[in-house]
Amino acid sequence: MPTLSHLDALEILDSRGRPTLEVLCQFDSGARASAQVPSGASTGTAEARELRDADPHRHAGLGCLRAVAHVTGPIRDALLHQSFESQSQLDTTLLRLDGTPSLERLGANAVLGVSLAFARTHAAERGLPLHRHFSGLLPHTASPPRLPRPTINLFSGGKHAGGQIAIQDVLLVPLAAHTMADALAHACAVFQAAARLVSERYRSRTLVADEGGLAPDFPSTETMLDDAVEAIRRTGLVPGRDIALAVDVASSHFYHDHRYHLDGAALDSSAMIDRLAAWVERFPIVSLEDGLAEDDWDHWPLLLQRLGENCLILGDDLLCTHPERIRRAVASHAANALLLKVNQIGTLSEAARALELARAASWHVTISARSGETEDHWLSDLATGWNGDHIKIGSITRSERLSKYNRLLAIEHETAWPLAPAP
Numbered sequence: 327m328p329t330l331s332h333l334d335a336l337e338i339l340d341s342r343g344r345p346t347l348e349v350l351c352q353f354d355s356g357a358r359a360s361a362q363v364p365s366g367a368s369t370g371t372a373e374a375r376e377l378r379d380a381d382p383h384r385h386a387g388l389g390c391l392r393a394v395a396h397v398t399g400p401i402r403d404a405l406l407h408q409s410f411e412s413q414s415q416l417d418t419t420l421l422r423l424d425g426t427p428s429l430e431r432l433g434a435n436a437v438l439g440v441s442l443a444f445a446r447t448h449a450a451e452r453g454l455p456l457h458r459h460f461s462g463l464l465p466h467t468a469s470p471p472r473l474p475r476p477t478i479n480l481f482s483g484g485k486h487a488g489g490q491i492a493i494q495d496v497l498l499v500p501l502a503a504h505t506m507a508d509a510l511a512h513a514c515a516v517f518q519a520a521a522r523l524v525s526e527r528y529r530s531r532t533l534v535a536d537e538g539g540l541a542p543d544f545p546s547t548e549t550m551l552d553d554a555v556e557a558i559r560r561t562g563l564v565p566g567r568d569i570a571l572a573v574d575v576a577s578s579h580f581y582h583d584h585r586y587h588l589d590g591a592a593l594d595s596s597a598m599i600d601r602l603a604a605w606v607e608r609f610p611i612v613s614l615e616d617g618l619a620e621d622d623w624d625h626w627p628l629l630l631q632r633l634g635e636n637c638l639i640l641g642d643d644l645l646c647t648h649p650e651r652i653r654r655a656v657a658s659h660a661a662n663a664l665l666l667k668v669n670q671i672g673t674l675s676e677a678a679r680a681l682e683l684a685r686a687a688s689w690h691v692t693i694s695a696r697s698g699e700t701e702d703h704w705l706s707d708l709a710t711g712w713n714g715d716h717i718k719i720g721s722i723t724r725s726e727r728l729s730k731y732n733r734l735l736a737i738e739h740e741t742a743w744p745l746a747p748a749p
């Protein structure tokens with residue numbers, strides 16, 4: 327049984343230059359490892375709470391020194407020299423120690439750092455690749471092992487790009503690729519074609535947004551989608567056959583006073599559903615994330631009825647990886663796919679519960695990074711070990727994203743596992 331002999335933490339910087347945490351863990355066997363914690367910007371209101379210092383004189387209040395002090399103080403005091411049979415025993419101890427539903431006392435960032443660092447140290451002690459250890463955390467062994475199919479950010483808007491266009495991401499979904507290497511080769515070709523198109527059409531240098539997507543001043547969402555299709559065509563790949571599109575509408579962030587404020591219009595929920603249906607009709611879209619706002623529960627079932635047959639109706643802010651919200655969405659037929667982000671809920675064990683609920687409902691699962699990321703690549707092992715249908719990391723232009731794509735390439739090289747089937 328692993329006994330914790332050392333636990334430490336430090337404040338580090340994420341891909342936006344904002345503070346986050348790295349947690350280091352050691353067992354008495356000598357096994358040791360660390361893990362870094364990501365952070366979102368377009369967060370759902372039901373997410374577990376990151377603890378920030380709120381000191382306006384340091385990192386504009388975003389410092390994580392209090393969260394660090396919680397790891398090296400009360401969490402270390404409670405865990406040191408204790409033996410844990412399993413990840414769930416460790417996570418239950420953390421949840422009890424915090425005692426609040428959203429982890430606001432110790433901080434979800436502190437708690438997740440410890441949960442992840444423990445898992446990685448445990449994998450090291452067992453001499454297992456992290457993805458094998460992660461797959462052992464699930465109650466049932468997943469069907470034959472495979473790699474998640476990547477969905478790759480091409481164009482960005484919303485909170486990740488300064489709001490020049492309301493929707494957040496247009497992503498590429500490689501359909502024809504049979505390997506991770508081919509999927510990334512296709513995405514890289516489209517990205518280069520899109521960068522050229524953007525500099526011709528918008529006379530804009532190819533500056534990139536928080537997740538590495540191109541972010542010119544698109545005049546409308548339709549133009550953004552048209553440009554994505556055009557970029558695919560320019561590579562010789564066939565839109566809808568070789569590469570499809572996914573859209574993270576992230577509509578909670580432009581929903582105010584019961585209206586969706588999109589492309590100069592103020593749409594009510596049924597007009598918004600009509601708009602989404604028109605996009606799916608006109609463009610090769612296979613997945614719509616947060617097509618409606620996180621609390622527009624009454625209309626999600628209508629969206630699913632209308633488009634769910636041929637399109638993934640993916641809940642991010644709607645579900646917040648929260649078992650209760652997933653149960654409600656399953657019962658009310660509100661979605662058919664879960665976007666899983668471990669830091670939305672705070673521990674690996676609770677995220678595993680969220681995954682199990684989605685799987686029990688035969689939902690599709692996308693395992694996702696955050697817009698504020700680090701060079702750590704545990705996400706790639708998680709998405710592989712948990713048999714994600716998709717992984718969502720961001721674009722292919724920033725190293726905090728590439729560390730994860732490169733880790734997937736290394737797993738593919740070692741295992742020769744196939745990609746999950748295209749949707």
Ligand code: PGA
Binds near residue numbers: 365366576694697
């Ligand atoms: P976030 O964005 O990490 O800023 O929440 C990612 C997403 O909305 O999927």
Ligand code: ZN
Binds near residue numbers: 576616642643
């Ligand atoms: Zn999202």
